[in-house]
Amino acid sequence: MSSLGAKVQKVFEEPGCATNQAKQSRERKKGCNKQLAPGAAAGGCAFDGAKIALQPITDVAHLIHGPISCEGHSWDGRGAKSSGPLLYRTSFTTGMCEQDIIFGGEKHLYKAIKEVVEKYNPPAVFVYQTCIPAMIGDDIEAVCKAAALKLGKPIVPINVPGFVGSKNLGNKLAGEALLDYVIGTEEPTETTPYDINIIGEYNLSGELWQVKPLLDELGIRILACISGDAKYHEVARSHRARAAMMVCSKAMINVARKMEERYGIPFFEGSFYGIGDMSASLRNISQLLVDRGAPAELLGRTEAVIEREEARAWERIAPFKARLAGKRALLFTGGVKSWSVVAAMQEAGMVITGTSVKKSTPDDKERIKELVKDDAHMFNDLKPREMYKLLKDARADIMLSGGRTQFVALKAKMPWLDINQERHHAFAGYEGMVALIKEIDKALFNPIWEQVRRPAPWESDVTPEELCLHVA
Amino acid sequence: MARVIVGKKHCTVNPLKMGQPIGAALAFMGVANSMPLLHGSQGCTSFGLVLFVRHFREAIPMQTTAMSEVATVLGGFDNVEQAIVNIATRTNPSFIGICSTGVSEIKGDDLNGFLKVIRAAHPELDHIALVDVSTPDFEGAFQDGWATAVTRMIEELVEIPLVETGLSRRMNVLPGCHLTPGDIDELRDIFESFSMDPVFLPDLSGALDGHIPTDFTPTTLGGISVSQIRSMGSACWTVAIGEQMRGAAITLEHRTGVPYVVFERLTGLSANDALMAFLSRASGVPVPKKYRRQRSQLVDAMLDGHFHFGGKKAAIAAEPDLLSAMSHWLHEMGCEIQVAVTTTASPVLEGIPADEVLVGDLEDLELGAQGADLIVTHSHGRQAAERLGIPLFRVGIPVFDRLGAGHQLTVGYRGTRDLIFDVGNLLMANMHEPSPETWMPRCPEARDLVTLQMPQ
Numbered sequence A: 001m002s003s004l005g006a007k008v009q010k011v012f013e014e015p016g017c018a019t020n021q022a023k024q025s026r027e028r029k030k031g032c033n034k035q036l037a038p039g040a041a042a043g044g045c046a047f048d049g050a051k052i053a054l055q056p057i058t059d060v061a062h063l064i065h066g067p068i069s070c071e072g073h074s075w076d077g078r079g080a081k082s083s084g085p086l087l088y089r090t091s092f093t094t095g096m097c098e099q100d101i102i103f104g105g106e107k108h109l110y111k112a113i114k115e116v117v118e119k120y121n122p123p124a125v126f127v128y129q130t131c132i133p134a135m136i137g138d139d140i141e142a143v144c145k146a147a148a149l150k151l152g153k154p155i156v157p158i159n160v161p162g163f164v165g166s167k168n169l170g171n172k173l174a175g176e177a178l179l180d181y182v183i184g185t186e187e188p189t190e191t192t193p194y195d196i197n198i199i200g201e202y203n204l205s206g207e208l209w210q211v212k213p214l215l216d217e218l219g220i221r222i223l224a225c226i227s228g229d230a231k232y233h234e235v236a237r238s239h240r241a242r243a244a245m246m247v248c249s250k251a252m253i254n255v256a257r258k259m260e261e262r263y264g265i266p267f268f269e270g271s272f273y274g275i276g277d278m279s280a281s282l283r284n285i286s287q288l289l290v291d292r293g294a295p296a297e298l299l300g301r302t303e304a305v306i307e308r309e310e311a312r313a314w315e316r317i318a319p320f321k322a323r324l325a326g327k328r329a330l331l332f333t334g335g336v337k338s339w340s341v342v343a344a345m346q347e348a349g350m351v352i353t354g355t356s357v358k359k360s361t362p363d364d365k366e367r368i369k370e371l372v373k374d375d376a377h378m379f380n381d382l383k384p385r386e387m388y389k390l391l392k393d394a395r396a397d398i399m400l401s402g403g404r405t406q407f408v409a410l411k412a413k414m415p416w417l418d419i420n421q422e423r424h425h426a427f428a429g430y431e432g433m434v435a436l437i438k439e440i441d442k443a444l445f446n447p448i449w450e451q452v453r454r455p456a457p458w459e460s461d462v463t464p465e466e467l468c469l470h471v472a
Numbered sequence B: 001m002a003r004v005i006v007g008k009k010h011c012t013v014n015p016l017k018m019g020q021p022i023g024a025a026l027a028f029m030g031v032a033n034s035m036p037l038l039h040g041s042q043g044c045t046s047f048g049l050v051l052f053v054r055h056f057r058e059a060i061p062m063q064t065t066a067m068s069e070v071a072t073v074l075g076g077f078d079n080v081e082q083a084i085v086n087i088a089t090r091t092n093p094s095f096i097g098i099c100s101t102g103v104s105e106i107k108g109d110d111l112n113g114f115l116k117v118i119r120a121a122h123p124e125l126d127h128i129a130l131v132d133v134s135t136p137d138f139e140g141a142f143q144d145g146w147a148t149a150v151t152r153m154i155e156e157l158v159e160i161p162l163v164e165t166g167l168s169r170r171m172n173v174l175p176g177c178h179l180t181p182g183d184i185d186e187l188r189d190i191f192e193s194f195s196m197d198p199v200f201l202p203d204l205s206g207a208l209d210g211h212i213p214t215d216f217t218p219t220t221l222g223g224i225s226v227s228q229i230r231s232m233g234s235a236c237w238t239v240a241i242g243e244q245m246r247g248a249a250i251t252l253e254h255r256t257g258v259p260y261v262v263f264e265r266l267t268g269l270s271a272n273d274a275l276m277a278f279l280s281r282a283s284g285v286p287v288p289k290k291y292r293r294q295r296s297q298l299v300d301a302m303l304d305g306h307f308h309f310g311g312k313k314a315a316i317a318a319e320p321d322l323l324s325a326m327s328h329w330l331h332e333m334g335c336e337i338q339v340a341v342t343t344t345a346s347p348v349l350e351g352i353p354a355d356e357v358l359v360g361d362l363e364d365l366e367l368g369a370q371g372a373d374l375i376v377t378h379s380h381g382r383q384a385a386e387r388l389g390i391p392l393f394r395v396g397i398p399v400f401d402r403l404g405a406g407h408q409l410t411v412g413y414r415g416t417r418d419l420i421f422d423v424g425n426l427l428m429a430n431m432h433e434p435s436p437e438t439w440m441p442r443c444p445e446a447r448d449l450v451t452l453q454m455p456q
Helices: A002-012 A026-032 A048-054 A068-072 A098-103 A107-121 A133-138 A140-151 A167-183 A208-218 A232-236 A249-263 A274-293 A299-323 A337-347 A363-370 A384-392 A403-411 A431-445 A448-454 A464-471 B020-029 B040-054 B069-074 B079-093 B102-106 B111-121 B142-157 B181-193 B226-234 B244-255 B269-283 B289-309 B322-330 B348-353 B360-366 B377-388 B412-429 B445-454
Strands: A059-065 A126-128 A155-158 A196-199 A221-227 A242-247 A267-269 A328-332 A351-356 A377-379 A398-401 A417-418 B003-006 B035-041 B095-100 B129-133 B169-175 B198-201 B237-243 B260-263 B313-317 B338-340 B355-360 B375-377 B392-394
Touching: A002 A167, A002 B142, A026 A155, A048 A059, A048 A126, A048 A167, A048 A221, A048 B040, A059 A107, A068 B040, A098 A155, A098 A274, A107 A126, A107 A140, A107 B095, A107 B355, A126 A140, A140 A155, A155 A167, A167 A249, A167 B322, A196 A208, A196 A249, A196 A274, A208 A221, A208 A274, A208 A431, A208 B142, A221 A232, A221 B142, A242 A274, A249 A267, A267 A274, A267 A377, A274 A299, A274 A337, A274 A431, A299 A431, A337 A351, A337 A363, A337 A431, A351 A363, A351 B445, A363 A377, A384 A403, A398 A403, A398 A431, A403 A417, A403 B040, A417 A431, B020 B035, B020 B040, B020 B095, B020 B142, B035 B040, B035 B079, B040 B392, B079 B095, B079 B111, B095 B111, B111 B129, B142 B226, B142 B244, B169 B244, B181 B198, B181 B269, B181 B289, B181 B412, B226 B244, B237 B244, B244 B260, B244 B322, B260 B269, B269 B289, B269 B322, B269 B412, B289 B412, B313 B360, B322 B348, B322 B375, B322 B412, B338 B360, B360 B375, B360 B377, B375 B377, B375 B412, B377 B392, B392 B412
Parallel strands: A059 A126, A126 A155, A196 A221, A196 A242, A242 A267, A328 A351, A328 A398, A351 A377, A398 A417, B003 B355, B035 B095, B095 B129, B169 B198, B169 B237, B237 B260, B313 B338, B313 B375, B338 B355, B375 B392
Antiparallel strands: none
8 A cells, every 4th residue: 555655645746736836845745635524525536536537448448346336336427428439338346245355355356357358358457446455455556467467468457445535636546547557558550740639538428529520620630538538559659649738637637747757748738618718729739739840830720710610609609699698697616617618608698696616726716706807706615505595596597517516406496507527418619618508598498497486376375367377 | 936146257247236335325315304424435425426316316415424544544433423523513414324334344443332432422412313334335235235224223213112002003114225205105195095104214205206395405305204213113013015124124023013014016916916905904994996996907007018018028137126026027917037137135036937036237137138128127227228229128226317217106006007008118119010021931941942032
């Protein structure tokens, strides 16, 4: 466990993380793992985070070494899409039993890896460590090493027992595993000056495919997306990219930074959410590629595409203005990501009346202030009960948030739109913003709201005749 | 008689099974104003929580002791104490049900002992009922966690009755975890029609039936109250539904003297006839007209439906009691059970109308389901069903890709009638249309002749 402890410490010291760099050295040592309050905690564990980050690699067998609960309760739960292989949606676990705990689970794990390789023949097996085998001292690194030798395939240990920390830490440890065992282990057959990596994009609901056609049009090749719709060999060869974009900044900054350090791949932090952000990202990608030697004409072509796509998007959002003007939205979600959508909502005439800044950095907060002027409330820690009251009192027309608060809105009979990980709609790129505005419109103007808010016949003084009027 | 076979694989592929801790947590959700608490790392809770949210489409109260690596090594007493105090101050529950996990079990945390110490140190928590249950992930399955949690609630909360209760109209009903909130509502109607006063332990019908509360609550929205649990000794009968609840019923009888009856299942004509006969005799009330009509409707549905069920081959994967209910019912409708897969040991398995019952996973189901007409399992069967091109009827937990999982009925005459319609419609929709090739000669010599005459 000591090597894992060292790894966790290293991840905490991530120099690429702005929040981390702002800290004093003693505080930095404590890491970004906030001590959780028992009985008042929410969120996933490190194993959860690692699986979120790596499971989108579509042709790999993801094998979870642990009792049934870790994998049995969570498999096939996320909407990362694949353009080809479907093995990532098949669930593999050792499902440890009491016998394993008494005698150790290493042999069981080895046999499981062997079975997976024999039955499914994947290009690689990723083996995830969980709390229980970590407690009894199963050395998955050793088992994976032995299995890789015997079976002649990359068997990659992902050392992420849940109790070492949060989902976010798990993302980073997953990244470390890729750096240690996968990235740079193979060579691409050919490279072009237009090869990029996209890091921290998971292709949820197929969002990568909302962006990819534009890159294709510009002749920019995604050498590897880490990890949305990725294949093992793509990730293994990703060290030959000319530039990289880091999408979900908190999750995989260590991957982007270390790839720059080791392979000289420059990266920028960008977002595909929001029209302005999308354009900026395209610009940045092209600029980085040109800096690395791609022909400068790429810049001009990029500007042309941006101009055309922006115009098209605004044109398609414009018709919603009349319907959405003045509608008040509450925006509750972590980090900067959601903030990228504000411009589109404002363009459609909507007003942001409140937002949470719990997970936002001081920079984020400044940016939020700038975006919404002074007319929005910034909530630091809004309890569900208060959120419910806010909605019940109709101090907003719609809430955009993650699944966790879904029922707070719905039980208050308030339109709600999922803008978090589990959502079913793709909101990336120019296409995504138009889709978002359409979804908001659909949610707001659904005819159910007027019906479900009406009092029951026994709750009001209306006469039967008046009730009949509604029916007519 | 089925042979029960335990799979010999080293790697579980596409799990059917879920763990004990969340089975117990769900049982605790059937108590009013309750907060289930998992003593483990935060992932133990968050995975279960997300699973239930997707299944019930409701907010799910569930907390964690948030064990860190260090706390796991040193022991979790402080975390359990803090969690209970935090939950008490933040959500003001009447009941906290604490489930162990593999993490705390391997460490050897003595939850029951912890609670005694916490009780003594925190008199301000006296009004909150605390029940612990041992539910290691590495043993048993969801159904076992649920059943053990119910037994533990009986042991910890039910009071020994002071008066003779044979004349009471109260009946205790102990539903297995395969019953939905909708099933419990249906059973309540049935029991009340016999002028009985049923209490359900646990009662998911108030907690997870998807209704609109008048105000926000961070704990369960409904369910059996702690005082109702305490007074379960005043009932005239305990009715356990599903073999899994036998242990709880026996515990209750030992404690209170209330006699019990176990209905292994309540799906199908004969199973419900047995329930009606029992209720009529126990209550002294003749079977109400409503159920005479419903029985007649079920018989008619069986007559209309049997054409579509007869000779069909079904592949079923479910926890033992649900497997038992579904396979017996399908068998009674004329289906052949081609493959039966389950999660954990149970006395009902040998009685399943199949050659063998495999304790296994959905890979086993997929292999065995080749050529079947129907797959019956939870939503995770969707990939197998798609690959095999066989219609999937979703039962059990989780059902995350269909609406109304909390209201799916499998009990009662009416529930069985509608089940015939739902499954029958699925079979009808997948009837194979004949084509000119359908009756192509099957014997090799004849086929050769036909091929010869075909233009090349």
